[in-house]
Amino acid sequence: MYGYIARRILSTIPVVLIVGVIVFSLLFVAPGDPAAIIAGDQASPADVERIRRTLGLDQSFLVQFGHWFGRVMVGDLGTSIFSGKPVTELIALRFGPTVSLMLVTLTFSVLVAVPLGVLAAARRGTWVDSAVMVMAVLGFSLPVFVVGYLVTYIFALQLHAFPVQGYKPLDEGVGPWLHGLVLPALSLGGVYIALIARVTRAAMLEVLGQDYIRTARAKGLGLGRVLFLHALKNASVPVVTSIGLGLALLIGGAVVTESVFAIPGVGRLTVDAILQRDYPVIQGVVLVFSFVYVGINLMLDLVYTLLDPRIAY
């Protein structure tokens, strides 16, 4: 068991390293001269040269990568071309709203999607099942910002139940914080709910056919107890996997959601950086989110051993 945990933690080291190499190499594999493109059309040759040096394009790949990765490992992601501030500081300033948005969306999505998936599996082939599956297809097909504008139009502009946009930090109280995040979470959660509900349903269908489920029902246990305790626990590994892998969708979607709802998070920072062609900031955001993604999936992998001890052997 401890051997498994140690092996699993060690196995993320090469992934982190490779992510670093990939993110850094983008500068070198991009066609044309990235420094000139980032500097823009009106830039003087001196500007281009300055940017080239900031990005580390003036020396060989290996030398630059060594320097860069060494600094990344101690938390230095370089400086923004536009504002001159350290990228780490810029991201840290914007981290709160993004983490809030993702946490609320994650909680809300899991609370909605898992019961929906269980229900669809339990009522397989009925209208309940079909309704959940139609919702899932819609969730996969409606882009984040389409749902975002739709729910804002209905719940904010017409019904005035929620703010159109903006963000209240947690310091101002849990109520206002949560109130402002309802619509963003609703739009960001669409794809995520669809994914988790589908996986839950498929995993439950597999488990519900097992003998021990019939035994549990036959000895008189209630349906709810059998579904949520016996079946769901055994179906939980693929469900947890989909929650982890789906985080990539959440992270990408957060960038858009934040710009639709004017939430001052990392996504907003990214969009501003795109407009200013501030590559160090974009690079930093990609790297931080990839590491967060790898880290969370590592943690979920370790959670598996609690859900299904067989995995550790």
Added chain:
Amino acid sequence: MNREPTRPPDRVGAVIAAPEMPEIMPEFSPRAGVIGFLRRNPKIAVGGTILLLLLFCAVFAGFLGTVDPGAIAPSRRARPPSPEHWFGTDMIGRDLYSRVVYGTRVSLFVGFSVALVASFTGLAIGLVAGFLKWVDGPVMRVMDGLMSIPPILLAVALMALTRGSVGNVVIAIAIADVPRVCRLVRSSVLSLRELPFIEGAVTAGSSTPRIILRHVLPNALAPLTVQATYICASAMITEAILSFIGAGSPPDIPSWGNIMAEGRVLWQVKPFIIAFPAVSLSITVLAVNLLGDGLRDLLDPRSATKA
């Protein structure tokens, strides 16, 4: 009617031997005809029909009552839909109907191209990785690394380094999909190569490239087709997202993402500017996803009994 089984004939033996290898189009017999096929596969029928209509719009965009989608008319800014401008006009007086119809071209082009580019690249890498052990390790580690970067962020980073063009958008989106295709193909190959007919080919003295191309490839194609359809759908969404946040198609190209990005400023007073491209995009993606679900049910009978 009664001669036709509603479900594919039971192939228990085949399924146990090779679950990854469903028979391609098991229900399609010449006697049943296209109509019968579509009736038994409503998802393919609906998704395919909508997609064909959209393809028609894209190809004949110039002949569907459209005007120049870039023609500016400052005197007619942000007009609501009318008989003259079916979808109204945007902030600088361009005809929205024309822009949305021309936008079909961008969306379909990006969707299909990304699906093709990602499938072929992933297929090539996956086949080689699945067959040559010494390539497998290093290549799959790189793929793991690529998969650890959230796809939209990877595309954003690539777009920030290149000049905005539809071609670059296609490449930026496709790169994130390659590892997913690669994994799928590799796992197909790994299960296929253990089967007796491959062993037979090896014994018969076929060369490795020949075994890969003639024996493994055809059997790995079915799951890939389904995957490619889903890639097409998500690529359309990603293109719109990239354009929407300013990292996608150049602003002079009427893509649905661009139209929505331009409509953002006015959206609380003129929601129709965003609504028309949003609805078009949703319908298109829905059609492709339906087609994908239909193909999956058709090509993988196991999931058909589940879904």
